[in-house]
Structure formats: C-alpha cells, structure tokens
Amino acid sequence: METLSNGTTASPTATATVVSSATVTAPSSKLTQLAESLKLEHQFLRVPFEHYKKTIRANHRIVEKEMSAVISSVAEAADGDLSREDAVQHLNSLVSRLQGLKRKLEEGSRTEHLQAQRCRARLDHLESADTESLSEWNNTRLTRILVDYMLRLSYYDTAIKLAESCNIQDLVDVDVFHEAKKVIDALQNKEVAPALVWCADNKSRLKKSKSKFEFQLRLQEFIELLAFKSSTECATYKVLFETKQWDYLVDQFKQEFCRLYGMTLEPLLNIYLQAGLSALKTPFCYEDDCTKEDPLSQESFRNLALQLPFSKQHHSKLVCYITKELMDTENPPLVLPNGYVYSTKALEEMAAKNNGKITCPRTGSVYNYSAVVKAYIS
Amino acid sequence: MELNTIKDAFDRVAKKQKLSTSKSQEVIDQVGHEIEQALANIQSIHDSASPVDQKSILAELKTKLNMVGPHNQLEGSQKELSINLSKFPKVLDKFFNPDISKAYRNVDFDPHIVNQIIASHFYREGLFDIADCLINEAGEPELISLKSHFVEMHRILEAMRTRNLEPALNWASTNREQLKQIGSNLELKLHRLQFVEILQKRGRADALNYARTYLAPFASLHMDEIQKLMGCLLWAGKLDRSPYTELMAPSHWEKLAEELTRHLCTFLGQSYESPLSVAVAAGVEGLPTLLKLANVMAAKKQEWQAMKQLPVPVDLGKEFQFHSIFVCPVSRDQGSEENPPMLLPCGHVLCKQSITKLSKNNTRAFKCPYCPLDASVSQCRQLYF
Numbered sequence: 001m002e003t004l005s006n007g008t009t010a011s012p013t014a015t016a017t018v019v020s021s022a023t024v025t026a027p028s029s030k031l032t033q034l035a036e037s038l039k040l041e042h043q044f045l046r047v048p049f050e051h052y053k054k055t056i057r058a059n060h061r062i063v064e065k066e067m068s069a070v071i072s073s074v075a076e077a078a079d080g081d082l083s084r085e086d087a088v089q090h091l092n093s094l095v096s097r098l099q100g101l102k103r104k105l106e107e108g109s110r111t112e113h114l115q116a117q118r119c120r121a122r123l124d125h126l127e128s129a130d131t132e133s134l135s136e137w138n139n140t141r142l143t144r145i146l147v148d149y150m151l152r153l154s155y156y157d158t159a160i161k162l163a164e165s166c167n168i169q170d171l172v173d174v175d176v177f178h179e180a181k182k183v184i185d186a187l188q189n190k191e192v193a194p195a196l197v198w199c200a201d202n203k204s205r206l207k208k209s210k211s212k213f214e215f216q217l218r219l220q221e222f223i224e225l226l227a228f229k230s231s232t233e234c235a236t237y238k239v240l241f242e243t244k245q246w247d248y249l250v251d252q253f254k255q256e257f258c259r260l261y262g263m264t265l266e267p268l269l270n271i272y273l274q275a276g277l278s279a280l281k282t283p284f285c286y287e288d289d290c291t292k293e294d295p296l297s298q299e300s301f302r303n304l305a306l307q308l309p310f311s312k313q314h315h316s317k318l319v320c321y322i323t324k325e326l327m328d329t330e331n332p333p334l335v336l337p338n339g340y341v342y343s344t345k346a347l348e349e350m351a352a353k354n355n356g357k358i359t360c361p362r363t364g365s366v367y368n369y370s371a372v373v374k375a376y377i378s
Numbered sequence: 379m380e381l382n383t384i385k386d387a388f389d390r391v392a393k394k395q396k397l398s399t400s401k402s403q404e405v406i407d408q409v410g411h412e413i414e415q416a417l418a419n420i421q422s423i424h425d426s427a428s429p430v431d432q433k434s435i436l437a438e439l440k441t442k443l444n445m446v447g448p449h450n451q452l453e454g455s456q457k458e459l460s461i462n463l464s465k466f467p468k469v470l471d472k473f474f475n476p477d478i479s480k481a482y483r484n485v486d487f488d489p490h491i492v493n494q495i496i497a498s499h500f501y502r503e504g505l506f507d508i509a510d511c512l513i514n515e516a517g518e519p520e521l522i523s524l525k526s527h528f529v530e531m532h533r534i535l536e537a538m539r540t541r542n543l544e545p546a547l548n549w550a551s552t553n554r555e556q557l558k559q560i561g562s563n564l565e566l567k568l569h570r571l572q573f574v575e576i577l578q579k580r581g582r583a584d585a586l587n588y589a590r591t592y593l594a595p596f597a598s599l600h601m602d603e604i605q606k607l608m609g610c611l612l613w614a615g616k617l618d619r620s621p622y623t624e625l626m627a628p629s630h631w632e633k634l635a636e637e638l639t640r641h642l643c644t645f646l647g648q649s650y651e652s653p654l655s656v657a658v659a660a661g662v663e664g665l666p667t668l669l670k671l672a673n674v675m676a677a678k679k680q681e682w683q684a685m686k687q688l689p690v691p692v693d694l695g696k697e698f699q700f701h702s703i704f705v706c707p708v709s710r711d712q713g714s715e716e717n718p719p720m721l722l723p724c725g726h727v728l729c730k731q732s733i734t735k736l737s738k739n740n741t742r743a744f745k746c747p748y749c750p751l752d753a754s755v756s757q758c759r760q761l762y763f
Contacts, residue, residue: 036666042474078436087432276661279692284701294700295653
C-alpha cells in the first residue's frame with residue numbers, strides 16, 4: 001500500500017519513525033518525566049485518605065460516647081434504689097442499646113472498608129502508569145482533572161456523568177463533594193445552619209488553621225436578623241446585605257473545605273492549564289499563520305494566556321515548515337538561496353520526486369537541490 | 379517512585395483500623411455479656427428474702443464494668459491507630475509535591491471560556507450528552523455549529539468502525555476538490571478498502587462491478603494501484619493465500635480512520651489533537667520545573683506574579699514544538715523581526731545585533747566566534763525559519 005505514498009501519507013510514517021527512535025534513545029528521560037509527573041498527584045491520595053480518617057474518627061466517637069453512656073447508666077442504677085422490675089427493664093434497655101451500637105459499628109466498619117479500598121485503588125492506579133501504555137493513562141488523568149473542575153464549580157451532574165462514562169468513580173472525589181454540596185446549596189438559599197453544623201463537625205481542624213469562617217457565618221446570621229434589613233441607605237451597612245456577601249461565604253466555605261481535605265484551593269485544571277500555557281506561550285503563537293495544532297492559535301486559549309508570562313528558551317528549537325518536525329543534528333536545517341530554511345528530510349524527498357528541483361512553498365521560487373547549503377545552529 | 383513504601387504505610391493504617399474495630403467489638407461484647415449476666419441473675423431471684431437482691435447485683439455489675447475498663451481498652455487501640463493516621467500524610471508529603479499550586483499566579487480564568495473549551499473538548503471526543511449536560515448545568519450558550527460538525531465526524535467514524543464506508547465515501551466525494559488541492563488521495567484509499575471488503579464478503583462479480591463504477595475514474599492517475607486490485611480478482615475467495623494478503627490487514631482500517639480524522643479536523647478548521655489535552659499535557663510536563671522555580675523564588679513572590687517572561691526554560695517534548703525559535707548563541711536573545719537570525723558564510727547562524735557588535739557597527743570584517751573563518755557583514759544573509 002505504500003506505493004500510494006504522496007505528501008500526505010509520507011508525513012505520518014515519517015513521524016512514526018521519529019517517535020519510535022525517540023523512545024529507543026531516550027527511555028530513561030521518559031521514565032524520569034513520568035516519575036516527576038506522578039509527584040504532582042498528592043491530592044489524588046490525600047483526599048480519600050482524609051475522608052477515610054474522618055470516618056474512622058467519627059465512628060470511634062460514636063462508640064466512645066455510647067459506651068460511657070451505658071457505663072454511667074449502670075452506675076446510676078447501682079446508686080439508685082430500683083425495684084426488681086425496674087432493674088430488669090433498665091438492663092434490658094441497655095442490652096438493646098449495645099446491640100444497636102454493634103450494628104452501627106458494623107455499618108461504620110463497612111464504610112471504612114470501602115474507603116480504604118478507594119485509597120488502595122488510587123495507589124494501584126498510580127502504580128499502573130508506565131511508559132508503554134501512557135496515552136490511555138494520560139487520558140484518564142485529563143478526565144480526573146475535568147471531574148475535579150466540575151465538582152469545584154458545583155456542576156455535580158456533569159461530574160457524575162463523566163466519571164460514570166469513563167468508569168473512574170474510585171479515582172474521583174464525588175462522595176467528598178457531596179458533603180460540600182449540602183452546605184453550598186443552603187448558603188445559596190441564605191441559610192447558615194448546615195454550614196454551622198459543618199463547622200461544629202470540624203471544629204478542632206478549623207481551630208488549628210485559625211479559620212474565621214464560623215465567625216463570618218455568625219456575623220451574616222446576625223445581620224440577617226436585624227430588623228431594618230435591606231431598607232438601609234447607609235452605604236457602610238448596606239453592603240452587608242448584598243447577595244454578594246453570600247457568594248463570598250460560599251467561596252470561603254469552598255476554601256475551608258479544600259484545605260481540610262488537603263486539596264489545592266484552585267481547581268487542578270486551572271493549575272495545569274496555567275503551567276501548560278506559560279510553557280507554550282511564545283510571541284509566534286499570536287501570529288496569523290500560527291498552526292492549528294498549537295492550542296494558542298485559538299482565541300479562547302489566547303485569552304486565558306493573556307496575563308501569563310512568555311516561555312523562555314536557552315537554545316534554538318527549529319521546526320520544519322513543511323514536515324513540522326524538529327530540525328536537529330539528525331535532520332539538519334538547509335538554507336535555500338532565498339534564505340528560507342527547511343529540514344533535510346523535506347527537501348531530499350521533494351528533490352527525489354521532482355528530478356532534483358526544489359520549490360520553496362512560501363515564495364514559489366524554484367532551485368536545484370545542489371544550491372542549498374547547510375546551516376549550523378548551536 | 380517509592381509507591382511500595384507508601385503502600386506499606388497505608389497497610390499499617392488499615393491494619394490498625396481493623397484492630398481498633400475488632401477491639402471495639404470485643405469491648406461491646408464484654409460489657410454486653412456482663413449486663414446480660416446481671417440481668418439473668420436478677421431474673422433468677424425468686425423469693426424476695428434471698429440474700430442477693432437486685433441492688434447488690436447492680437453494684438457488682440458496676441465494679442465488674444469498672445474492672446473491664448472499656449475506656450482504657452478503647453483508648454489504647456485508638457492511640458496506635460491515631461499515630462498511624464497522622465503518620466501517613468507525612469509519608470505523602472515526603473514523596474509527593476505537597477502543594478502544586480505554589481507556582482500558580484493569581485490570575486483568574488474566566489469560567490465561561492474554560493467551560494466552552496471543555497464543552498468543545500467533549501464534542502470532539504464524541505461525549506455529546508456530557509457536553510450538553512455541562513452547557514446546561516453551567517448555563518453556557520450552546521456551540522451549535524461546532525457540535526453539528528463533530529456529530530457528523532463521529533457519525534462517519536462510528537460507521538467505519540462497523541466496517542461501513544458509506545458515510546466516509548460520501549464525505550470524500552463531497553470534498554473531492556478540496557482533497558485534491560492538498561494532494562490527498564483519500565477517496566481512492568476508501569474505494570480500495572471498500573473493494574477489498576466487497577471482494578471478501580460478496581465475491582468476484584460484485585467486486586468487478588464496484589471497480590467499474592468507482593475505481594475506473596482513478597485509472598488514469600493510479601494505474602499501478604488499479605492493476606494490483608484487478609489482480610486480486612483472480613484470487614477471489616482465497617485472498618489470504620494470495621500475494622495480496624497485505625491488503626486485508628485490519629490495520630488499514632485504523633490507519634485510514636486516522637487519516638480521515640486528520641482531514642475532517644483540518645476542513646473544520648480544527649486541530650487533530652484536542653487543544654485541551656495538549657495544553658494540560660504541556661502543563662503536566664512543565665509544572666515540575668515551574669514548581670522548582672517557584673521554590674527558589676519563594677522570597678520574591680511579587681516578581682513571580684509580575685514577570686513577563688519565565689526566567690528559565692521549561693523544556694517540553696517534541697510534540698509541543700509548534701514554532702521555530704531561534705536563540706542567538708552569542709547574545710542568548712530570541713530572534714525577532716527587528717533582530718533576525720543571519721547566516722554567516724561559514725554556515726553558522728547568529729542574530730543581527732551580535733553581528734553588528736562583532737563587526738564594530740558594520741565597519742569591518744570579523745571572525746566567526748565558532749570557527750576561525752573571516753566574514754564581512756555584506757556576506758551575511760537573513761534566514762526565515
């Protein structure tokens with residue numbers, strides 16, 4: 001079938017050889033790169049672990065509380081003066097109370113088990129990344145990053161759908177955000193109660209990080225109680241009644257929530273996009289003839305990159321205009337008499353097809369292959 | 379990556395958790411047992427004159443429970459678990475980068491733009507219902523024309539996966555002129571695939587018919603190819619033992635699907651790779667370097683937020699090189715329109731400003747800094763990459 005080769009078939013096969021030679025010559029650099037990228041996955045392991053820890057602590061607290069209730073109840077009975085029937089009834093109620101506790105404990109330990117499994121699934125997933133099957137793993141990573149973005153922006157339905165369609169429920173934190181959803185929904189309805197409950201549940205952790213969130217909630221609650229409410233004209237106080245205040249509380253909550261679970265405060269997508277766009281951004285990206293393959297050829301990406309720094313290069317990196325391949329020592333750049341530069345591969349192939357003649361694709365000038373000279377780029 | 383160390387640390391946590399749970403169960407059972415015992419004792423009192431009454435039984439139960447010491451027992455197992463629970467995050471901190479947002483600039487991305495980028499990505503991947511769900515949930519305007527383009531693309535590719543080339547052939551014939559312009563013979567390749575398929579599934583007569591109708595127009599330009607296909611006709615029913623077995627390889631379908639996708643994307647004015655995937659992949663590659671840099675620059679947070687160009691190069695793989703960037707080996711400046719790369723007669727390349735300096739403002743000949751050859755400014759030529 002290769003007899004059919006022309007310009008379009010030649011380039012994919014050419015890329016294929018470049019790619020294969022690159023993997024042969026540089027497996028170790030690919031490995032270090034993979035290891036470096038895995039080191040970015042802190043949150044991926046931390047969040048399910050925090051969730052697991054939280055469940056363990058909560059379950060333990062229930063056992064402790066129930067236990068001391070039972071003990072002190074026995075002590076009370078022993079100190080009091082109960083009739084025989086009362087004593088029997090009392091002890092019976094304690095027995096059933098303990099049975100209830102046992103059921104709760106079993107239930108709790110099932111949840112703990114599931115969450116431990118989730119932690120293990122993530123460790124296994126990290127372990128499954130190898131240079132052989134990297135593209136599939138990378139696709140999953142992108143999906144994980146997108147689910148994280150949806151959850152943080154409260155697009156829960158999309159997040160759940162996406163996770164299900166890719167079958168990665170164990171690799172994303174839909175459950176964790178379920179807890180956040182209740183509080184956020186309430187805050188958006190101008191209710192502080194669920195947020196206050198959440199604060200109480202996480203009291204010690206919030207105290208440790210010197211959070212002011214509970215105070216802010218109380219303040220808002222207080223303001224809403226005030227009788228003269230939104231009718232005030234005084235600018236200093238009027239601002240306190242604006243709906244913006246509630247959006248602010250939602251933001252505050254999200255931050256506290258992320259901090260508690262060891263998540264980055266920004267969506268992962270924004271972090272990766274920012275890093276990627278900075279690394280990709282060059283002045284050439286904003287020119288009209290920017291190749292479509294560069295994300296920065298698109299208005300939307302250009303817009304996101306507007307305030308980001310340009311990348312820096314210490315060494316020349318030359319891409320052949322014709323084949324879009326890198327020109328290096330293996331495929332050195334050749335200069336036509338008009339000063340335009342193309343890769344050896346591209347010009348050799350063109351010359352072979354056209355009896356040694358070369359047409360500059362940008363100016364249309366025609367030259368003999370013998371007229372090209374090598375350029376040494378260091 | 380020392381994943382095994384992390385796994386071991388986690389296993390220790392999980393083990394302690396199990397121990398703690400079974401301890402709790404044991405304590406509950408113990409207490410329950412004592413209470414039931416006391417209950418049985420009380421119930422077995424028949425005559426009220428008995429020396430043991432419920433009061434003494436209860437008092438005895440109280441002492442017994444104190445001896446069991448459920449609190450101490452629970453505390454002991456919990457303590458061990460607690461130690462491991464607080465150890466594990468430290469292990470994570472050690473092996474992972476604890477905060478990948480360190481290199482983040484406080485630049486807010488417009489969520490509408492990001493949402494549209496994501497929706498376009500889903501359309502491109504063929505995840506139409508998820509894209510619609512996002513647009514709906516985020517309240518973004520629909521990207522109607524983009525969606526219909528990608529719906530069409532996926533319809534063609536989906537059909538191809540079930541070995542139905544009809545939609546692909548229709549598309550190729552509609553876009554025949556454009557394909558010709560870029561020198562693609564995609565249409566012939568599709569017909570060839572169809573021909574071999576027909577020959578295998580429906581036999582010689584149908585294949586010959588097909589060739590007459592669809593392959594004939596290509597005969598003048600691609601005689602060799604057509605002759606080869608005609609050769610196949612002789613081997614109908616035993617193509618797998620013919621010299622043409624290569625034509626049956628399923629890889630032809632995959633390759634052609636890829637080529638078709640490339641053309642479809644180009645004609646839609648889209649890139650072949652998803653720009654979102656490319657940008658995020660570049661981020662994954664670039665972030666480790668940026669984080670190291672941010673650590674070094676931690677004291678100068680202001681500078682980090684304000685810089686117009688990164689102070690160090692972030693090396694990305696070949697797949698992210700979209701532009702030719704010339705860096706003068708003498709001045710380390712990036713080539714630009716005002717300061718273009720110039721070819722010296724010896725073949726080395728410097729930027730214009732470096733040459734001006736070396737030649738003392740274009741007044742005299744100079745030596746190339748890389749080889750001892752003499753050069754004059756008039757011999758230098760501007761290069762276009």
